[in-house]
Amino acid sequence: MTSRTLRKRQRAAFSDDIDFDLEELLNDHEEEGIAYRAERDANYAKKLKDEEEAEYADAFSGYTIALDSLPALCIERIMACLDSPRDLYNLAFSSKVILNIITPEIVIQSAVFSNMKKKDVGYRKTMSEIMTHIANRSIHLPSTQRLLRLLNAKSCERGEKCYGRNLNTGNSMSLSGTHHRASGMALCDSCIKFTTTKIPYNHFANQIESGGGGGGGENDNDNPTHVAFTSWRTITDPYQNDQGEWHGPLVGALELQQIQNSYTEQEEKEGVLAKFIEKTLTENSSHCPTHYEEKAAMYCEIHDAAEKAADEYQKRKLEEQMQKYDENRQERIQKRLTKIRAIHASVENALKDCPLKDLALACTWNNESENCLSFTCFFTQETMRFLLSAPSSASKSAVSNRAETIKQKFNILQEKNFFSYAFIANSNNRFRKAMHEYCVNDLTQEKLLQSSRADATFFQLVEENKPNRALCRALNGVEKALETIFSLSVARTHENDDENAQRKIARYRKLAIVVWQKKKSSFSSGYGTVMSSDQLKECYTACIEEFRIMKKNAKDYIASAESRTFLRREAEGGGILSREETLNLAFSPRNYSTWIQGNNRNPYDELRHRRFTNLRTIHEQYFRSPGRYNIRREDAIA
Secondary structure, three states, X not given: OOOHHHHOOOOOOHXXXXXXXXXXXXXXXXXXXXXXXXXXXXXXXXXXXXXXXXXXXXXXXXXXXXXXXXXXXXXXXXXXXOOOHHHHHHHXXXXXXXXXXXXXXXXXXXXXXXXXXXXXXXXXXXXXXXXXXXXXXXXXXXXXXXXXXXXXXXXXXOHHHOOOOOOOOOOOOEOOOOOOOHHHOOOOHHHHHHHEEEOOOOOXXXXXXXXXXXOOOOOOOOOOOOOXXXXXXXXXXXXXXXXXXXXXXXXXXXXXXXXXXXXXXXXXXXXXXXXXXXXXXXXXXXXXXXXXXXXXXXXXXXXXXXXXXXXXXXXXXXXXXXXXXXXXXXXXXXXXXXXXXXXXXXXXXXXXXXXXXXXXXXXXXOOOOOOOEEEOOHHHHXXXXXXXXXXXXXXHHHHHHHHHHHHHHHHHHHHOOHHHOOXXXXXXXXXXXXXXXXXXXXXXXXXXXXXXXXXXXXXHHHHOOOHHHXXXXXXXXXXXXXXXXXXXXXXXXXXXXXXXXXXXXXXXXXXXXXXXXXXXXXXOOOOOOOOOHHHHHHHHHHXXXXXXXXXXXXXXXXXXXXXXXXXXXXXXXXXXXXXXXHHHHHHOXXXXXXXXXXXXXXXXXXXXXXXXXXHHHHHHHHHHOOOOOOOOHHHHOO
């Protein structure tokens, strides 16, 4: 059966094409190759930094060399560039030559530089725990290879002697974390539990001046403890591996307990401990005492230098980031400021014929903040808020519409002559009279419009010829406005009042303010809510009745015989208040409890319910210790 491929029309042979020239075809291909290589080399040359680099760009092309064939100094420099102990471990144990070249400095720097930002996580924390024991001169010094194994250990190093070993798999128990190296050994939780001994708190090692604690504290290298404590004041015994090498503490719980039982003087105990250390280094260590001290000091010096370099690098990096952030922030603020100034100019131009333009556009500029423009008037601020928050999206029509809204509202205020307060000037109502007095003498137009209640509803009430309701609504948002108005309404002054009468009126006004603060919470729906006109009337009526009771009680308290006796006593107070001034505190009683002589006392409630004896006890303590109860002389002086 003939396949479809064979049935296709076969291409004519080269010899059948009279015009075909093989040599010409090869030349064309050669020219195309030359042009392609020239273009490639030109593009590559553009990426080179200078002519010298271009000259030697292809000098070593196709030349390779094995890493372990490089000079030892080159390999050491390459290893120093690795900031991952895991990569260093894998590379080191891949070649015996490389393993012999790696130094403790490379391992320590790799662990420290693996985490520049945080000291208490990962390999950096593990190395810090190991170096704490080395600084205490309390463990056998680990070699370079052992340092790598301790940093990268994932399972207990006790092997067959591991208490958590799985007999089915033959594997040791996994470590609980990457930075858990008890006494310079990679031990699992089970081995730590069953091979450590609790040291009593009266043990002499706890009395050493720079005593070590859980392996994470700072110690004085000039006065080491020589005791490798783990967490919770426990210590484990040294461990000897299959090759006969000793790891872990230089002295164990046995030696420490024998010293504790044999000697009483602290100096004797420390001397015997030093002999145990010397014996251990002589018999069970590859370092003599002098060599041990020199190498331990070298380890600590390398670690301190690496920690300092890491901290300085991180500090410089943070400073650079903060500098870059500040520059970007300033650039962003300047762009935002330019756009907002254009918006402000447009609004100002739209309100140029508005009589209250200055009041509507009163504002403050802050060139150092992203909220660079803040209008004093609450309504203006709320109307322009979305445009100010996103000035880039503020179109001309949006700015024009909001400017027209502001202009319309303030024209209404001007047409209604709102700020003349003529609608309450001739009122017979005491509260409205006091309101007029407060608005004319103590309240500015800017402060009123700054109120959070001078909103769109406020302008709507003005437009609907309800100025009294509009004013009451706005005053709800002015700090201490309503309580001041109430105090003015219940204690009014007269032109012929002498100095004593004025002081008496001042005391009554203080009492009225306290009464309003006490009662107002019962007539508002919650914190920050606006009292309606009806609620305001009810609150005013209740406060009038409460004020009459409190006023009578205060006068009766001061006129009582016990109070007169209190005034005739010799001065034994704290020197801030006189006895008469202390009694005047009855007109400004605190509305919260104070712990006095074993009881919680509320001065307001004591006066309200005529418990004069308790109130006098409070005033006696105020007189004797005014600073203790934060009593100011201004509270007592009218």
